[in-house]
Amino acid sequence: MKILLQWLYPGLNIKRWMILFSVGLIVLVFGMVLIMNYQVFGQMEESILRLLFFLTGTYSYTFLVVAGVGMVIIGAICMLYAVRKLVQRFFYLLSPDEKNLSRQIASKMELSRGMKIVAIGGGHGLSMLLRGLKERTSNISAIVTVADDGGSSGRLREEMNIVAPGDLRNCLVALSDKETVLEQLFQYRFSGEGELAGHSLGNLFLAALMKEFSDVQGALETASTVLNIRGRVLPATTEKIRLLAQMSDGETVAGESEIAAYIASKGGSIKIHHMSTVPKDPMAVGDALESIRQADIITLGPGSLYTSVLPDLLVPEILDAIKSGTAPCMYICNIMTQPEETKGYTVSDHLKALIDHIGSGVIDYVLVNNAMPKSDVLQCYEKVGAAPVIIDREEIAKLNVLLIEEDLIGSDRKAVHDTHILSNEIIRIANLLRTNISPEILAEYLGRKR
Known part of the structure; x- marks a missing residue:
C-alpha cells in the first residue's frame, strides 16, 4: 500500500489523470445502467424523466437510452485519454531523457x-x-x-x-x-x-x-x-x-606483444609456424x-x-x-x-x-x-x-x-x-x-x- 501511495506524491502529475479516469469510469457505468433500464439510480432516473416531461409534456424511455449512450461515449473517451496521459507520464518518469520511447521499445522487441x-x-x-x-x-x-x-x-x-x-x-x-x-x-x-x-x-x-x-x-x-x-x-x-609462437626459424616466442616485435626485428623474413598457449x-x-x-x-x-x-x-x-x-x-x-x-x-x-x-x-x-x-x-x-x-x-x-x-x-x-x-x-x-x-x-x- 505504501508503494502505491508513493505514486500520489505531489509533483508527479499523476493524480489528475487518475481522477479523470475515475470520473470517466463512473460516467460510463451510469450510462450503461440507463441503457439497460436498471433501477440502480432510480431517483436520478425519475428526476431525468420529470425534467423531460416538464420540457416536452411526455415521458420517453428512449431519451434515457440516448442519454446513456452519450454518457458511455463520454466516459470511454475520458478513460482512454486518461490512460494515454498516464502511460506517457510513466514513461517520462522512468526515462526522462528518452524520446520516442514507444518506438525504441518496439525496436528492442x-x-x-x-x-x-x-x-x-x-x-x-x-x-x-x-x-x-x-x-x-x-x-x-x-x-x-x-x-x-x-x-x-x-x-x-x-x-x-x-x-x-x-x-x-x-x-x-x-x-x-x-x-x-x-x-x-x-x-x-x-x-x-x-x-x-x-x-x-x-x-x-x-x-x-x-x-x-x-x-x-x-x-x-x-x-x-x-x-x-x-x-x-x-x-x-x-x-x-x-x-x-613457434617461428619458422625454430625459435619459440612467448607473449602476444613479443611475437610481433620478434618478427619485426627479423625484418619480416620469418613466419609463424604454430601457435599454442x-x-x-x-x-x-x-x-x-x-x-x-x-x-x-x-x-x-x-x-x-x-x-x-x-x-x-x-x-x-x-x-x-x-x-x-x-x-x-x-x-x-x-x-x-x-x-x-x-x-x-x-x-x-x-x-x-x-x-x-x-x-x-x-x-x-x-x-x-x-x-x-x-x-x-x-x-x-x-x-x-x-x-x-x-x-x-x-x-x-x-x-x-x-x-x-x-x-x-x-x-x-x-x-x-x-x-x-x-x-x-x-x-x-x-x-x-x-x-x-x-x-x-x-x-x-x-x-x-x-
Missing part, C-alpha cells in the same frame, strides 16, 4: 527476435563487426580473446593478476545501446608520465570490478548493465593465458559454450589471424563445441595482410593456418572482400609492408571451404570493412542457410561472384 550470432575473435576487427551486428539483432554473443599482454591491458594483467581487459572493453563499448558520455569515458586514455599514463579508464573500471567480484563474468555483467549493451560479451577463458588446455567459460550450442551462425574474425582469432580456438572446449554444434562456421578474412603476422598471405593461406591448428571440416564458409581500395589508401599500406589479400580461388576450393565474395568496403573504398555492409551480409547468409533450399543450389548461389 524486434532486435530480441533477431538471429543468434556468436562472434569469435578480438582486437579492433571484432569490435568493428559488433557495431554493425547490434543494429540487426540483440542476440549476440561476443567470445573474446584475453591473451593480450601489451599496453594498458598488459600492465593491469601483470600488476593485478587478472585477464587482459582491453579487448573486453572495446567489445562492451561497441555493443552499447547508444553513444553516450559514459562510452566516451570508457575509451578515455590518460596521458602524461604518471602511473596512470597510457591506461584506459575503461580498463581500470573493468580491473576494479574483477577484483571486487573476484569473477570476470560478474564484472562483465555489471559493466554490461552500466553501458546497457545489446548482447553479451564473454571471455573465451577466465585463465590468464599466454601465447606461444600456456597453460596448454585452458578451461572455457560455460556461457560461451552454451552460446555456441544455441547459435544460428558462428563467425571467426575479422582480426589478427594468430593473435586475435586463433587464441579463442586454442581453448579445447570452445573448438569441441563448434565441431559438435549445428551452426555453420564462417571465417571473415582480413582485407589487408599484416606485416607482423600474415605478410604475403593469400585467402587460402589464412585458411590453411586455421586448419593446421583446428583441423578440417570446422570452417564451412569464408567471406572475402573482392573490391579494391583506393590507390592512395594502398600506397599508405605499402609503406608499412601491407597489401590486399589475394583471392586464390583454386586453392580455396581444394580446402573444401565455400568461398563467398562480396564488396565489403563500400563507397569509401578504404582498406577496412564497412561495418554495416559486413553485418548485413552475415545476416543475409545466415537467413539463406536457414531456408529449405537444397545444399547444391544454395552452395552455387552463395559461391557466385557478386
Whole structure:
C-alpha cells in the first residue's frame, strides 16, 4: 500500500489523470445502467424523466437510452485519454531523457527476435563487426580473446593478476545501446608520465570490478548493465593465458606483444609456424559454450589471424563445441595482410593456418572482400609492408571451404570493412542457410561472384 501511495506524491502529475479516469469510469457505468433500464439510480432516473416531461409534456424511455449512450461515449473517451496521459507520464518518469520511447521499445522487441550470432575473435576487427551486428539483432554473443599482454591491458594483467581487459572493453563499448558520455569515458586514455599514463579508464573500471567480484563474468555483467549493451560479451577463458609462437626459424616466442616485435626485428623474413598457449588446455567459460550450442551462425574474425582469432580456438572446449554444434562456421578474412603476422598471405593461406591448428571440416564458409581500395589508401599500406589479400580461388576450393565474395568496403573504398555492409551480409547468409533450399543450389548461389 505504501508503494502505491508513493505514486500520489505531489509533483508527479499523476493524480489528475487518475481522477479523470475515475470520473470517466463512473460516467460510463451510469450510462450503461440507463441503457439497460436498471433501477440502480432510480431517483436520478425519475428526476431525468420529470425534467423531460416538464420540457416536452411526455415521458420517453428512449431519451434515457440516448442519454446513456452519450454518457458511455463520454466516459470511454475520458478513460482512454486518461490512460494515454498516464502511460506517457510513466514513461517520462522512468526515462526522462528518452524520446520516442514507444518506438525504441518496439525496436528492442524486434532486435530480441533477431538471429543468434556468436562472434569469435578480438582486437579492433571484432569490435568493428559488433557495431554493425547490434543494429540487426540483440542476440549476440561476443567470445573474446584475453591473451593480450601489451599496453594498458598488459600492465593491469601483470600488476593485478587478472585477464587482459582491453579487448573486453572495446567489445562492451561497441555493443552499447547508444553513444553516450559514459562510452566516451570508457575509451578515455590518460596521458602524461604518471602511473596512470597510457591506461584506459575503461580498463581500470573493468580491473576494479574483477577484483571486487573476484569473477570476470560478474564484472562483465555489471559493466554490461552500466553501458546497457545489446548482447553479451564473454571471455573465451577466465585463465590468464599466454601465447606461444613457434617461428619458422625454430625459435619459440612467448607473449602476444613479443611475437610481433620478434618478427619485426627479423625484418619480416620469418613466419609463424604454430601457435599454442600456456597453460596448454585452458578451461572455457560455460556461457560461451552454451552460446555456441544455441547459435544460428558462428563467425571467426575479422582480426589478427594468430593473435586475435586463433587464441579463442586454442581453448579445447570452445573448438569441441563448434565441431559438435549445428551452426555453420564462417571465417571473415582480413582485407589487408599484416606485416607482423600474415605478410604475403593469400585467402587460402589464412585458411590453411586455421586448419593446421583446428583441423578440417570446422570452417564451412569464408567471406572475402573482392573490391579494391583506393590507390592512395594502398600506397599508405605499402609503406608499412601491407597489401590486399589475394583471392586464390583454386586453392580455396581444394580446402573444401565455400568461398563467398562480396564488396565489403563500400563507397569509401578504404582498406577496412564497412561495418554495416559486413553485418548485413552475415545476416543475409545466415537467413539463406536457414531456408529449405537444397545444399547444391544454395552452395552455387552463395559461391557466385557478386
